Amino acid sequence: MSCGNTESIDIFFNAKSVAIYGASASQNSVGQSIIQNFIRPQYAGKVYAINPKYTQVLGVPCFANLQEIKDPIDLVIIAVPARITPRVFEDIAAKGVKASIIISGGFSETGAIGTELEDEVVAIAKKHGIRIIGPNCIGVVDTLSHIDTFFLPEYRCGRPKPSNVANISLVSQSGAFAAAISDWTSELGLGVSKLVSLGNKCDVDDDDLLCYLAEDNSTQVICYYTEGYDQDKGRTFFDTASRVTPNKPVIVVKAGRGQRAKAAASSHTGSLAGSDSIADAAYKQSGVIRVDNFEHMFDAAKALAMQPPAKGDRVLMITNGGGLGVMTTDALEDLELAIPSPSKELTEIYKERLPSYCAIGNPIDVVGDANASRYDIVFEEAIKSGEYDMFVVGMLLQTPGLSMEITNVIANHQRQSNLPFVVVSMGGGFTTKAGEIMELMGVPTYATGEKAALAAKGLAQYGEIKYRDKFNKTLISNKP
Amino acid sequence: MKEAKKIFKTALEEGRTFVLEHEAKDIMKAYGIPIPAYDTAITAEEAIEKSKAIGFPVVLKILSKDVLHKSDAGGVKINLKSEEEVRKAFNEIMENAKNYGKEKGIDVDLSRGVFISDFADMGTEIIVGVTKDPQFGHALMAGLGGIFVEVLKDVSFRLIPFTENDAREMLKELKAYKILEGIRGEPPRDIDSLVNVMLAVSKMIAENPEITELDCNPTFVYEKGKGTLVVDARILIGSSEASH
Numbered sequence: 001m002s003c004g005n006t007e008s009i010d011i012f013f014n015a016k017s018v019a020i021y022g023a024s025a026s027q028n029s030v031g032q033s034i035i036q037n038f039i040r041p042q043y044a045g046k047v048y049a050i051n052p053k054y055t056q057v058l059g060v061p062c063f064a065n066l067q068e069i070k071d072p073i074d075l076v077i078i079a080v081p082a083r084i085t086p087r088v089f090e091d092i093a094a095k096g097v098k099a100s101i102i103i104s105g106g107f108s109e110t111g112a113i114g115t116e117l118e119d120e121v122v123a124i125a126k127k128h129g130i131r132i133i134g135p136n137c138i139g140v141v142d143t144l145s146h147i148d149t150f151f152l153p154e155y156r157c158g159r160p161k162p163s164n165v166a167n168i169s170l171v172s173q174s175g176a177f178a179a180a181i182s183d184w185t186s187e188l189g190l191g192v193s194k195l196v197s198l199g200n201k202c203d204v205d206d207d208d209l210l211c212y213l214a215e216d217n218s219t220q221v222i223c224y225y226t227e228g229y230d231q232d233k234g235r236t237f238f239d240t241a242s243r244v245t246p247n248k249p250v251i252v253v254k255a256g257r258g259q260r261a262k263a264a265a266s267s268h269t270g271s272l273a274g275s276d277s278i279a280d281a282a283y284k285q286s287g288v289i290r291v292d293n294f295e296h297m298f299d300a301a302k303a304l305a306m307q308p309p310a311k312g313d314r315v316l317m318i319t320n321g322g323g324l325g326v327m328t329t330d331a332l333e334d335l336e337l338a339i340p341s342p343s344k345e346l347t348e349i350y351k352e353r354l355p356s357y358c359a360i361g362n363p364i365d366v367v368g369d370a371n372a373s374r375y376d377i378v379f380e381e382a383i384k385s386g387e388y389d390m391f392v393v394g395m396l397l398q399t400p401g402l403s404m405e406i407t408n409v410i411a412n413h414q415r416q417s418n419l420p421f422v423v424v425s426m427g428g429g430f431t432t433k434a435g436e437i438m439e440l441m442g443v444p445t446y447a448t449g450e451k452a453a454l455a456a457k458g459l460a461q462y463g464e465i466k467y468r469d470k471f472n473k474t475l476i477s478n479k480p
Numbered sequence: 481m482k483e484a485k486k487i488f489k490t491a492l493e494e495g496r497t498f499v500l501e502h503e504a505k506d507i508m509k510a511y512g513i514p515i516p517a518y519d520t521a522i523t524a525e526e527a528i529e530k531s532k533a534i535g536f537p538v539v540l541k542i543l544s545k546d547v548l549h550k551s552d553a554g555g556v557k558i559n560l561k562s563e564e565e566v567r568k569a570f571n572e573i574m575e576n577a578k579n580y581g582k583e584k585g586i587d588v589d590l591s592r593g594v595f596i597s598d599f600a601d602m603g604t605e606i607i608v609g610v611t612k613d614p615q616f617g618h619a620l621m622a623g624l625g626g627i628f629v630e631v632l633k634d635v636s637f638r639l640i641p642f643t644e645n646d647a648r649e650m651l652k653e654l655k656a657y658k659i660l661e662g663i664r665g666e667p668p669r670d671i672d673s674l675v676n677v678m679l680a681v682s683k684m685i686a687e688n689p690e691i692t693e694l695d696c697n698p699t700f701v702y703e704k705g706k707g708t709l710v711v712d713a714r715i716l717i718g719s720s721e722a723s724h
Contacts, residue, residue, distance in 0.1 A: 234615030238639060278613045281637035285646060 008131045009212040011099040013142040015075035016045040021088055022079035023049030023057045030079045030151040037148040066095035075099045077149050082106030086120050093128035101149055102135035108200050109136050122202050137199025138175040157183045163191020165442050166305035171196045171209045172225040190302050193218040207236050214244040220305040224252045238282045245287030249304045249462045251297050252290050287465035299451045300458030302444045307420040309463035312389035312472030313338045317363035318378050319394030320370040325363030328449030335457040338475040346385045353377050372405040379413040391421045392452050397431045411441040420459045424452045483510045484688050488717050496545050501595045504713040511684045515710050516600045522593035524570040528563045530596050537561045537599040540569045542577050543592040553580040559599050600711050603700030604669050610685055610694040618685050624656040625698050641686045647678045669701045673708040692718040
């Protein structure tokens with residue numbers, strides 16, 4: 001198996017001309033919502049409507065079929081009843097289009113008749129070299145090219161934006177989750193490049209997207225939501241992931257920790273296995289980071305997109321509030337990260353340079369009257385000492401003494417040392433704003449110590465995947 | 481591995497999806513997996529001769545295509561220390577198998593006689609197994625036997641094939657790993673030899689993807705430097721077209 005076929009996938013995200021089969025003049029219909037996405041000024045390509053009932057839809061020229069359009073078409077989006085899709089594909093084949101997205105449902109997800117229809121469509125597509133995303137999906141959103149086939153009006157389902165710093169892309173088996181994530185990430189301030197809903201995966205599958213996104217320069221972290229794989233497809237995903245993960249982080253949320261698969265097995269091993277523990281092993285072995293839920297996914301993805309992976313597991317927590325320090329180091333400890341105290345030498349230096357009432361340890365508490373220069377001292381000496389691989393910085397901005405200069409201090413030390421930093425900025429409107437400024441400067445910022453700890457864990461996990469034996473693992477697991 | 485292929489062919493021709501114990505051991509031996517000395521015997525006299533050659537104590541087990549679960553059929557006798565015990569065990573096994581056949585309404589084939597093996601010293605009990613997942617293909621499982629696997633489900637998995645590093649990580653993932661490292665004054669176990677068994681099983685499956693399930697249970701790992709023994713092995717097979 002190879003990753004040689006990414007060009008055929010690229011059309012889905014960079015089509016210069018799009019035709020919408022089943023474009024409709026009725027309000028709130030799927031066929032109208034999709035047209036609305038493409039007549040936004042941000043989409044720079046050409047758009048055509050296909051429907052024998054109209055000559056135009058929302059001002060977009062409408063044709064009875066693709067043959068009537070003179071110009072070439074890159075991508076056809078299909079929102080017609082399932083039973084007429086074979087005819088649509090004959091039309092697509094005759095026009096010579098190579099990419100299609102079937103939004104419509106009514107295929108293999110519904111039973112035998114639907115499966116037959118899906119097979120028929122796939123056969124036509126295979127014969128003519130047409131790639132298909134779907135059916136039974138909501139398609140793709142590309143925040144850079146503004147290709148957007150989600151039939152969900154923007155006022156109900158927000159669209160994420162790309163970030164100048166770093167972006168993630170997400171592939172979801174479920175359309176509903178893809179939509180919810182689109183809406184959610186539009187408000188999270190997390191840079192997103194691409195969202196893809198795969199639906200029935202009759203052609204384009206997890207593997208194709210993994211190959212493509214691995215080479216996509218606008219994607220820094222690849223995220224997946226999956227419920228399972230078709231026969232043997234878990235194995236091909238594993239093979240591809242093994243090649244991708246040393247170069248780009250892949251994070252998965254997989255549903256279905258259930259026990260169903262166990263029933264069929266007759267041997268001892270089979271009865272203990274269950275598909276999910278094997279999926280778990282496969283992810284571990286191929287360097288895919290598996291997380292429990294979307295919140296963890298986005299916390300880890302943001303850090304991995306914006307920061308270099310850690311080269312070891314030693315974390316220094318710096319805070320200007322004791323409580324936050326304790327909460328965060330508890331969380332770090334639970335996640336099996338090392339929190340070593342500063343060495344005797346480093347402690348001596350801190351005692352000389354910091355006020356005597358600062359608590360020197362791990363966490364280092366520079367206390368409530370700290371200004372940015374106290375943090376500066378801590379970073380400078382800790383980085384010089386080489387005793388830490390990563391920094392978690394508590395930045396409680398409720399204290400009047402801490403100016404916004406702190407963001408510069410953090411960003412500068414991060415850039416100069418190229419060590420990963422994550423920031424906790426806890427509080428209300430002011431601190432949230434400060435967090436946004438911090439992120440514009442390239443350092444991921446979280447609302448709680450627990451979230452920052454998860455982010456730090458992600459950076460260590462990926463460091464271990466990327467650097468393998470060279471990763472400096474100091475903590476021996478102390479599980480019972 | 482021609483040896484394995486020939487055994488699978490015979491099994492499928494006989495309508496079996498499992499291989500007999502001596503066949504399983506032949507395959508294991510071909511892959512360098514350490515197993516106790518073994519042989520087969522058709523008569524009580526032959527069983528005694530072979531037992532003497534292996535050295536007492538020995539274990540006798542029924543060898544028949546009609547009996548998969550040998551203990552249930554009264555087909556296993558362990559710790560046999562003399563010629564007399566071997567003779568008695570042989571006859572009882574044959575009698576039990578006939579009765580088992582009557583109960584099930586089948587004519588149990590007794591023509592292969594019994595499997596004889598050295599009665600292995602007790603070591604730390606390990607289970608090494610293979611399963612074939614419909615999505616991911618073959619995976620190897622490892623865990624400590626007894627309550628660790630039965631009650632605590634303390635097992636770990638890796639897809640086949642895997643590296644030595646993966647094998648070591650797998651063991652470290654076990655909650656019971658400390659037992660292998662040696663606790664409460666117990667000397668450490670021979671982890672290297674266990675890792676070698678896991679790698680050999682991985683190779684065996686990679687070369688014989690028609691194996692659908694395998695249990696090396698129990699496997700005994702001894703003190704460091706004293707190796708590992710796969711005491712019992714069960715191999716189930718599917719059609720030879722199957723790939724992993």
